[in-house]
Amino acid sequence: MTPFITIEGPDGAGKTTLIKGLVSLLKEQLTVPLVLTREPGGEPLAEEIRDIILDPTHTQLDPRAEALLYAASRRQHLMNKVIPALQQGQVVICDRFVDSSVAYQGYGREIGVEGIIAINQFAIEDHMPDLTIYLDLTAEEGIKRIKEQRSNEMNRLDREEIAFHERVVTGYRVANQKAGDRVVTIDATQTPEAMQQEALNIIKTRFPDIF
Numbered sequence: 030m031t032p033f034i035t036i037e038g039p040d041g042a043g044k045t046t047l048i049k050g051l052v053s054l055l056k057e058q059l060t061v062p063l064v065l066t067r068e069p070g071g072e073p074l075a076e077e078i079r080d081i082i083l084d085p086t087h088t089q090l091d092p093r094a095e096a097l098l099y100a101a102s103r104r105q106h107l108m109n110k111v112i113p114a115l116q117q118g119q120v121v122i123c124d125r126f127v128d129s130s131v132a133y134q135g136y137g138r139e140i141g142v143e144g145i146i147a148i149n150q151f152a153i154e155d156h157m158p159d160l161t162i163y164l165d166l167t168a169e170e171g172i173k174r175i176k177e178q179r180s181n182e183m184n185r186l187d188r189e190e191i192a193f194h195e196r197v198v199t200g201y202r203v204a205n206q207k208a209g210d211r212v213v214t215i216d217a218t219q220t221p222e223a224m225q226q227e228a229l230n231i232i233k234t235r236f237p238d239i240f
């Protein structure tokens with residue numbers, strides 16, 4: 030089976046920027062096809078759920094309803110895009126997956142990790158990523174980047190108070206320590222080019238057979 034690789038990190042850590050550069054490097058070097066996708070979303074119905082979740086006017090969305098919507102979007106995307114691609118021998122790179130729910134809903138919303146893991150086990154069964162690359166940045170730096178460079182595109186989650194984003198970063202770091210070698214951390218204060226090269230090297234070391 031080809032690998033399922035996820036990219037994680039707090040808002041503004043540089044996931045979108047990293048993925049863009051990494052995908053062009055990978056396309057030159059991989060011997061198998063590559064599918065790039067994202068959560069929430071990645072396929073038509075899941076994208077509709079994304080629009081509901083991230084709409085800045087949906088300020089009344091209940092935290093547990095939000096967690097369930099992320100899990101529903103995840104299930105839909107997993108069944109209709111990720112698993113079929115892996116079965117066809119494609120490498121899947123996904124911008125966010127279940128670790129985001131643990132960090133944002135479990136820690137950020139303070140729902141608790143056990144409940145989030147339970148609803149996500151129902152959603153994903155045993156389909157965990159083979160590798161997760163975590164971009165480590167403080168909440169303050171990530172939100173600063175977004176406010177300075179992308180303030181016209183701030184979604185409902187981006188607009189949360191800084192304490193929420195700090196809990197998200199703490200949550201990621203605690204959860205990563207329990208995840209063993211599935212999660213590899215990259216220092217996201219580096220230049221985009223240095224981060225892309227480091228991510229490429231991590232993937233080459235872990236999955237030499239796809240190059």
Ligand SMILES: Nc1ncnc2c1ncn2[C@@H]1O[C@H](COP(=O)(O)OP(=O)(O)OP(=O)(O)O)[C@@H](O)[C@H]1O
Binds near residue numbers: 041042217218
């Ligand atoms: N390594 C970097 N150093 C400095 N600025 C960066 C770096 N990578 C990305 N940026 C800038 O930070 C902002 C956020 O980057 P990007 O959209 O890639 O982050 P993201 O992790 O995808 O954010 P989100 O989770 O909110 O979608 C952008 O304006 C981008 O140009």
Ligand SMILES: Cc1cn([C@H]2C[C@H](O)[C@@H](COP(=O)(O)O)O2)c(=O)[nH]c1=O
Binds near residue numbers: 127130
């Ligand atoms: C998958 C997932 C995402 N989130 C949050 C994280 C971000 O703030 C938004 C998605 O926006 P992006 O620009 O595509 O990163 O949603 C979350 O809270 N829980 C999740 O499971």
